[in-house]
Amino acid sequence: MAKILVIRFSAIGDVAMTVPVIHSWATQYPRHQIVFLSRPSLAPLFSNLPDNVSFFNADLKGRHSGWKGLYVLFKELKALHFDAVLDLHNVLRTKYLSLLFRFIGTPVYVLHKGRWGKRKLIRRRNKKLVSQKNSFQRYADVFTKAGFPVLLNFSSIYGHEKGDFSIIQSVTGEKGNAKWIGIAPFAKHKGKIYPLELQEQVVAHFAQDDRVKVFLFGGGKEEEDCFKTWTDKYPTVTSLIGKLTMDTELALMSHLDVMLSMDSANMHLASLVNIPVVSIWGATHxxxxxxxxxxxxxxxxxxxDLYCRPCSVFGQTPCYRGDYACLYGIMPVRVIEKIESIVF
Known part of the structure; x- marks a missing residue:
């Protein structure tokens, strides 16, 4: 039996993208074990995985912070006697941990990010609009290098079921015959956020439709202020800020009929519960x-057909045109029609 340490610290969406690979591997190699190392806040993503997957908390803001803290983390992990380490992050912290494991003779296998292909995709001149290998396959490739080829056959963290409705009912009420639409209007970077004044038109449209119920997903002060404004205007819309944990949020997502999301973490979370996502892409692709x-x-x-996009892999690059045409050029009616084509 092999015991494998898999490392990915952030971000939420990237860690969520490991789940289909980890789940597929765990069902195909039931005699072997995975210990997934990440931030404590991300543990709920792994709570419904097979029994041969466990989670190890990396307290990167506490006892595992800094180089000394990482060495403490290494000593704690060393005591678990891993047969291999898979670095699915490939950043300074994980490179340091990988180096320490190599010193004690533990084989280490590292993610290849395909940066050159992505640079050609986003450069201003002579763009190469070629679809790059997706992150799921890149993660699976690391397992293959470690001697564990994996068939990606994941469907949902809940299998063929939905999340436990009883843990969300006090927030959502009964579903009945209504169509439930989730809307996650924010992302980390401006280049990925559909303008809020246009998004509000989408919210307003569905708020007036008694066949549907709209739930707003997000967190943080800016999002809370925005959602407060919208729910004051549209009382049938429900903001979920402060009402759910990640566990219960995933359970609620599993009961949605569709999620509207940016190129952001919520797209990936909804994907883990096998829900269709209408995703909006601006600076990214x-x-x-x-x-x-x-x-x-x-x-x-x-x-x-916009010559300048994509201009960024992650959306953090300011618009060099200055007008964010990639986002402002998307009319709300187009978003509405796409959602309605799925739910009706």
């Missing part, structure tokens, strides 16, 4: 390899 698990390209909304 699905060709970079970050589309949600088994999401249909037909459910992406983007301007495909």
């Amino acid at each position: 699905p060709y970079a390899g970050f589309m949600g698990w088994k999401q249909l390209p037909t459910n992406t909304i983007q301007i495909t």
Whole structure:
């Protein structure tokens, strides 16, 4: 029996993208074990995985912070006697841990990020609009290098079921015959956020439709202020900020009929519970390899004939045109029609 340490610290979406690979591996290699090392806040993503997957908390803001803290973390992990280490992050912290494991003779296998292909995708001149290998396959490739080829056959963290409705009922009420639409309007970077004044038109449209119920997903002060404004205007809309944990949020997502999301973590979370996602892409592009698990390209909304996009892999690059045409050029009616084509 092999015991494997798998490392990925952030971000939420990237860690969520490891789940289909970890789950597929765990069901195909039931005699072997995985210990997944990440931040404590991300543990709920792994709570419904097979029994041969466990989670190890990396307290990167506490006892495991800094180089000394990482050495403490290494000593704690060393005591578990791993047969191999898989670094699915490939950043300074994980490179340091990998180096320490190599010193004691533990084989280490590292993620190849395909940076050169992505650079050609986003450069201003002579772009190469070629679809890059997706992150799921890149993660699976690391397992293959370690001697564990994996068939990616994941469907949902709940299998063929939905999440426990009883843990969300006090927040959502009964579903009945209504169609439930989740809307996650924010992302980490401006280049990935559909303008809020346009998104509000989408919210307003569905708020007036008694066949549906809208739930707003997000967190943070800016999002809370925005959601407060929207729910004051549209009382049938429900903000979930402060009402759910990640566990219960995933359970609620599993009961949605569709999620509207940016190229952000919520696209990936909804994908883990096998829910269709209408995703909006501005500065970024699905060709970079970050589309949600088994999401249909037909459910992406983007301007495909804009010469300057994509201009960023992660959305952090300021718009050099200055007008964010990639986002402002998407009309709300287009988003509405796509959602309605799925739920009705």
